[in-house]
């Protein structure tokens with residue numbers, strides 16, 4: 246939990262600070278909220294990063310997945326902490342520098358960058374020059390989701406990553422609101438994908454289609470802040486605000502359920518945000534840090550209280566160290582694991598690997614086509630029970646497709662031990 250200083254405007258309005266911090270606790274009246282770290286208002290982003298995010302980056306460099314997520318009311322300092330303020334780089338810049346430093350020199354990794362914006366329940370690719378809108382697809386072989394067509398830029402150094410980010414992050418949507426001159430109106434998910442054990446020519450390849458094995462991801466998530474609709478005057482702003490509040494409510498519900506330890510009953514389907522974060526919040530062995538931000542201003546006491554409660558629930562969430570083996574999806578869709586192909590057993594990693602194999606064998610495209618056709622039949626409004634039965638039917642169909650595709654593609658495994666996805670004319 247970080248508490249920012251009162252802003253000049255807040256001081257000019259005569260606002261006073263209503264929360265007292267001490268010993269990793271925040272006192273709100275008689276209530277005490279205790280967290281892993283409470284970072285006081287005069288702290289720098291460097292201190293926030295060192296206390297909370299550094300370990301996540303270290304974890305990812307060793308090949309496990311991780312995420313750092315900013316949560317808090319509008320104007321509470323999420324973007325400041327994530328992308329930095331005057332002369333004080335944020336988590337993103339520090340993570341990039343450390344990620345490239347931490348990667349062991351003797352184990353080259355292929356690093357890719359993607360930036361996804363969730364705006365009014367639409368998915369926008371911030372690295373795409375034409376601002377493409379994307380579709381979220383359920384991975385057929387795991388609980389994870391897959392954003393079809395998301396641009397992944399290959400990176401070989403920290404400066405390259407910084408410049409790719411600087412050019413694109415400015416594209417996210419902001420609006421002048423009562424609490425913040427440049428309020429983020431969307432959730433932004435910056436993702437670094439690391440393919441370990443990649444051959445040198447793949448590490449340095451500029452071809453985003455080059456396939457890499459043993460994937461770990463680092464998600465840096467800057468959530469939009471909740472805000473009372475009353476203070477937004479224009480129609481678009483109210484619509485954005487309603488969409489932000491709905492998705493944050495869905496996230497709050499998911500975190501509550503996870504904090505009660507009933508992962509099997511958690512409903513991730515209520516928003517794109519929760520569907521996108523599902524693998525992160527439930528993936529085994531991954532390391533997730535949630536940084537809650539708050540202003541001490543009395544006028545924001547209600548919003549801050551919500552943030553304190555969210556942080557308290559989030560602290561209770563335990564990500565299983567060892568998750569059960571992923572379902573039979575990979576075998577179902579893609580056949581037995583090849584002897585020379587290393588597939589990590591972490592669900593997030595396995596899900597990524599599964600999606601990669603699905604993509605390689607064009608099965609994913611087949612599913613996309615089927616789903617597009619089914620959309621005309623009202624798939625989105627279909628009751629869950631019918632949807633599940635439809636998925637079963639699709640699985641059976643895909644098994645037949647798999648057998649056919651596998652027969653056609655089995656001789657395409659390259660000499661390097663991984664399939665490049667490129668089909669030569671005679672094949």
Ligand SMILES: Nc1ncnc2c1ncn2[C@@H]1O[C@H](COP(=O)(O)OP(=O)(O)OP(=O)(O)O)[C@@H](O)[C@H]1O
Nearest residue numbers: 249318319320321322323324325425428429469470
């Ligand atoms: N630790 C800090 N020190 C100084 N100024 C800060 C700090 N944190 C935030 N601010 C300032 O407070 C204002 C709001 O911060 P920021 O834009 O990061 O909020 P936010 O939580 O991302 O809001 P929104 O959800 O509306 O996007 C900005 O003007 C920012 O410069």
